[in-house]
Amino acid sequence: MKAAVIVFPGSNCDRDVRVALEAVDGVAVDMVWHGEGDFEAADLIVLPGGFSYGDYLRSGAMAAHSPVMKEVVARAGKGVPVLGICNGFQVLTEAGLLPGALLANAGLNFVCRDVHVRVENSQTLFASGLEQGAVLRIPVAHHDGQYFADDETLAELADNEQIAFRYAAGETPGPANPNGSVQDIAGIYNATKTVLGLMPHPERAADPRHGGSDGQAIFAGLAQALG
């Protein structure tokens, strides 16, 4: 599998996700600078975490209008899988590739800690390494992670099995839902399940040294599904 990791000015999890991807056998990673309107073909496009363009207007808002995103949107339209993590998820909603929006956390503070998420739909290429209903322990680290969508959109997401992960109870201190997301939503798919956005950082639970490696199953599953 060849993955393209998009690097915006202010991305800061680009290296981390590259390391997690390259830890899987047979995965090659290209780093693609935000100013590039075109880039080499890739089996997977990753929008990493961070603070693209400082997140000064609204998280992900400026990145959504960068030259490289035009190309990402075009390729997503042709079915190339796109994974957005944290700031990447925010960019995907701002770019219209995913419905809904990510608001400031309900507690109004940045929150960095382990959370538990339940796999809500294992029948996608992103979840091919995961069991339906399995609960993963993965860290979050964000200020604007409260997923919100109107009732109509939420009903559509549910009907079409687009909800990827929900925050779930576990042994970590603090509430299971760290940010007040509607219906405990931690990650969603687009209608064709080829675009996934999630707030938790699987690349930070990708190595036993991280204190847990539940996140690595996502990268390993993707590599297997995409060859």
Add this chain to the structure above:
Amino acid sequence: MMKNTPGPEITLEMIAEHGLTDGEYERVVNALGRAPNLTELGIFSVMWSEHCSYKSTRIWLKTLPTEAPWVIQGPGENAGIVDIGDGQAAVFKMESHNHPSFIEPREGAATGVGGIMRDVFTMGARPVANLNALRFGAPDHARTRHLVSGVVSGIGGYGNCVGVPTVGGETEFHAGYNGNILVNAMTVGIAPADRIFYSAAAGIGNPVIYVGSKTGRDGIHGATMASAEFDDESEEKRPTVQIGDPFTEKLLIEACLELMATDAIVAIQDMGAAGLTCSSVEMADKGGVGIELDLDAVPQRESAMTAYEIMLSESQERMLMVLRPGAEDMARAVFEKWELDFAVIGRLTDDGRLTVRQGDVEVATIPVRPLVDDAPIYDRPWQPTPAPAALADEGPAVAPMTALSTLMACPDLASRRWIWEQYDHMVMADTVERPGGDAAVVRVHGTAKALAMSTDCTPRYCRAAPEMGGAQAVVETWRNLVAVGARPLAITDCLNFGNPERPEIMGQLVGCIKGMAQACEALDYPVVSGNVSLYNETNGQAIPPTPAIGGLGLIADLDKRANIALKRDGDLVALVGEGIGHLGQTLYRRELFGAEDGPVPALDPAWERRVGEAVLRLIETGRLDTCHDISDGGLLVAATEMALAGGRGLALEAPEEGDIAGWAFGEDQARYLIAAPPAVMDGLLADLQAADIPACRIGQVSGDALTLEGHGHISLGELRAAHEATLPRLMGAA
């Protein structure tokens, strides 16, 4: 060119406003051979401020040990550097941002973090970890909540955006900081040992380059503010607090590291305190050259800025570089890619002068050497701190389990989760030991080794007995590093004190430095960088003496390390080291009886070294994975922290005779708790005995409560609830 001495005549008021004494002004006139103009006066005033010149402390700082075979760079550069093997070096420093953080907590703390990171990446290192040592006023003081909330969000807001994990530090509360909080930020970076960048300018005619953010009017006289006491009007100093932009800092890190991979840079220095003045003068002085600046070429954010304002601005996220001739275009391309300003603003000269022009007008011309070398140095009178009286009375007996509940919930021992969950402590994906243990552990990227780091100071010891307190601060970082299995390498320090012109304050400073020197010497644990923050006083009330120490150690093999969490039911727990049940100056006295009294515990750095090295050998040989040093709160608190971290209960055997309070809560030094399976523990105790280190079994891991034989038990759930609730409650979040 027009020769000119622009601006008004210098008056006595202007000299006083610039914080210069009459004697100091006389030195200025002697150095110049004439009266200065206003810009020149401004330049002298910041260069000779306490913050930049260390004029009250220099003679004492020189007594600190700074050398060891593994030290690559000691004090005097932007940061200290130690060798960590395999061609790599760790670059680190701690710095204060106390005064601005009190005036404007969010921006003050944020720019403190930004400034210390620049000190580290200026030397060619990628920052890999931030820590911070924070001290606030009493929890119930009217300003405390506002200050805590602002400082924490400032530190988080900056570090999280830049993408450097904030992995550790300390937070304490005491009424002694009601009028002056302490915000000490530390950054650790990693560089290739053969590609370290220094600030000494070289090459007459070489271009001087300005990169980063534009210059504005913010922060003018920040260094002077940091060298004066506060009074009731200090709020008016808000405009001298700088505004931080972490996004630009992130770009600046990437652009600088990209350029540092080439051979374009001769010298580089960040613009911190005293901005363009300090950076240009220090680069020229270290290189023994002159420097000529054209202020019209400096990128400016505001219009009609005067030379005085441009030279003294402390706008953030700016760097000054000297490039090899002809490297300008390549360097410019790198900075343009990162959308940062890049301007050639001057060149190096052979006349040994700082010459500043604005258009055709020469606005300042000062010989560099006297500006640096003629800075006043004071041997200020000092008075030794009187020894504290003996503890007359230990107070009424309190049931130990009741006292334990109180202590676990007290503001200085309660869980700091509310704080560190607001810091991204995992970005870069190399954080191996998260906040809450003895020391943070961050893997050296792509290797199986790691850096361990800890910041410590016990101001109540420093106030009662400065020499012991200074030594204890050093020793406690050392002990915390040992407890995770790291070989301690070196320290950075941040010396926070009151007004040094008062002999009793100077006595605290001298005492603490003497103690630090003794501990560093005994532990082979030199000082490689640091900072001094004086005049932490409001209306004549000084802070408790607070020499914050940041220690750095190396874990050679990540498979052989320890943390505080109890890991297996059935493990035996043993006490290493011994105590007499010393209760003077303990948290027990303070929290249970409101008394800060008595002598400090005895401390012998040489003995610390013997005990610590014996414990370290157990960890390094892969036989010990659970260890915690005993410090604030004593043995029973340490044991409870281990139980809570592991989520496992612990049954402790009480001593057969003697004072139970002293045994449980005494703060005797040089002690650790260790835990291991029974079969392993036999071997560990035998090793310790062979090394003549006292060690004895005191309990066993079992159940889900903390039990003290003959004194009852408390469930972990109850202890955890009390321990976790305090900070959220203080901050109004629960």
